[in-house]
Amino acid sequence: MFYFRIDRVRFLDNGGIKSVLGVFGHDFAQVKFLSFVTRSDQTTPDLDDWVQKNDPAAKKSALQALVDDTLSTRILTEVDRVQDNIPVSFGDTGLILYEAEEIPEAFTWTFVAVRSARELRKAAGDVNDILREPGFSSFSTSLLSLIKAGSTLANPAYAAGIEVAKFVAQAGARRLTKKGDRQLGAVTGSFIRPEHYPQGIREKRDVHDMTGNMFFDYTIFGYKRALPVIRRKRKR
Template structure:
């Protein structure tokens, strides 16, 4: 048996985008074929267009369900968010994934966190999602690996739609990070720990860790 965990250990914010202190929403997505898109494996096995649409919608729901949304209050310039001595698990699994992608967004926004979560989840009910689904079906029609292509498109669409939902103007964005990991390069022995990793803007520095292990239960 295997065990896997991806943890967020610390975030350091240089500029909180406010005059004084503010409320910061932290949104994280962990995505990847091993993580939350198994429904797409059936894309190549069916010719029914409505079933394909349903599979894309199911995969999108799965991506949305992977989100972690938290609020940190009274954040000032230079603030360091620490998550105890164990870190905060953004993703756990009973098997070590071959690969996964991590998207992280920090926003200064006063909206209620529950209402914001509901807005994010409603993305797949928007008219734009039907148009997106049609575009994906056209995109993957002649693809040799439609599941992989559709998966990339879904994650890109979801995160873009989330960004549009959360951002009132460009000054609201505090930090944004995209990272891709694979077992062979980044955690061949099941472990990885990095501190002070800059985000895309250079405004946020991230500490994270990966731990994966294979074990045999005592009763086996």
């Protein structure tokens, strides 16, 4: 079994304005979190058909499959009354962002935090919503170029999956953002089993994100299930 969880987050600035003259008082924020995990061994569509045949139907099918894989790992959650530089705990057991039967050899985590008063369902678009997103057409062209450069990549399908996860995360963040809202944090981090969790366990505290505004704690916990013991009856 394999579990990846977030335990705590902290924001230097929650994006709010103090209640008194913009300087004094409390500024509470509603914060939405979007999380995606891309495995290095995830099942992927036949990308060769997309590249070689230049078939629009094959292209759409491949894109749908990549987006489907991304959405299957999506976790959405929210926390109210978040303050500047005050840790937000997800309880004593943390919040599981991904679990699997087998320990992955490598995976990439994409995570976005947004100050937003909108309903969380605004970020819960399906495959067709993502394909209709502004900028998806140009993004898919760039993605095709990445896949064509597969000879320079150890795992082009994995690289493509990571890029799709980043696009979907940012699309969700945009759907949650209105005037006065803003993104508070973003993470794209890759983990390799031999280096980062060779024994199946990794715990890190107060890790800073790519914006420098968010700090977070996370835990990786994986183990192999013991095989059942079959006891044979002795012949009498």
